[in-house]
Amino acid sequence: MRSLRADFAALVGDLDRCGLGRGALEIARLAYPDLEPERYLARLEALADAARARIGAGMPPEDVALAVGDHLFGTCGFQGNTQDYYDPRNSFLNDVLDRRTGIPISLSVVFIEVTRRLGLPVEGVGFPGHFLVRVAGRRGPILLDPFFGGRPVGHDELVDRLRALHGGREVREIPPEAVRTARTPDILGRMLRNLLRAYLDRDDSPHALAAVDLLLVLIPDSPEDLRTRGFLYERLDCVTPAVADLRRYLELAPTAPAATDIRA
Known part of the structure; x- marks a missing residue:
């Protein structure tokens, strides 16, 4: 495919x-x-x-x-x-x-x-x-x-x-x-965020992961989306990519409120 x-x-x-x-x-x-x-x-x-x-x-x-x-x-x-x-x-x-x-x-x-x-x-x-x-x-x-x-x-x-x-x-x-x-990237990004929200509300982690993965094509170093993808990888027992995303999140947003919990 x-x-x-x-x-x-x-x-x-x-x-x-x-x-x-x-x-x-x-x-x-x-x-x-x-x-x-x-x-x-x-x-x-x-x-x-x-x-x-x-x-x-x-x-x-x-x-x-x-x-x-x-x-x-x-x-x-x-x-x-x-x-x-x-x-x-x-x-x-x-x-x-x-x-x-x-x-x-x-x-x-x-x-x-x-x-x-x-x-x-x-x-x-x-x-x-x-x-x-x-x-x-x-x-x-x-x-x-x-x-x-x-x-x-x-x-x-x-x-x-x-x-x-x-x-x-x-x-x-x-x-x-x-x-x-x-702009066109803004519109596509907003469509993907709507989908991400819909899939998260349905606890559909595989489709939520696919949606946030495309968001990170549009905005590669979005801390929010890296954190979301990291947690989704963790939920799906994909430990290595989860750790990579959350480490990158901490590099980009070291003082964010969620950073303390992630380090713990």
Whole structure:
């Protein structure tokens, strides 16, 4: 069987050519090792071709984005999975395309990939707790929420969402980092973190290990991820790699609160 880690590392080294959709499909090999990416890339092409019929010549960018949203979330029936939000399948692009349901970031990947094929540059936005997309409108940038049908999200709603995330604490302004553009590696990393969390919640150590292993391809010296991988190796009775990861963690984060317990 092909090495997922080796293939993912090669892809990460050539993301400008391979693109977001291809990267997301490589992540899906965590659960579908024999997945054929070209089949699902063709599905994205077909979605873009169908959406193209809704776009008139000279249509403003925000209208193009809304037309794509109407096609994906209206005609095609893509929707946010509110029934089983933490199902790992919500993070696999092939499953999202097959089942037409997902979470904010995976639905955003579909939206970004379809609009890109139509020549409209749409950015991912790593808003805390809920991924969004951004399109450059005539009067300034517009944020859209693919999880809720691709509808626009205004300043006041963003403030309300931040307030809820902070336990009701007063929030008046949106910090720049909350609406910063998410690059392709950022998006893939966030998808992997969602999967890691889902697998840990299910006590699925083998799949959690595979997810954090790919995260460490993206961020090789992430102390948090080295510690997590070390503990997962330990849980799976893989002593040598567990010791190596935890030693590296101590080198990178010698004063971290967890370091004392690990040394003990």
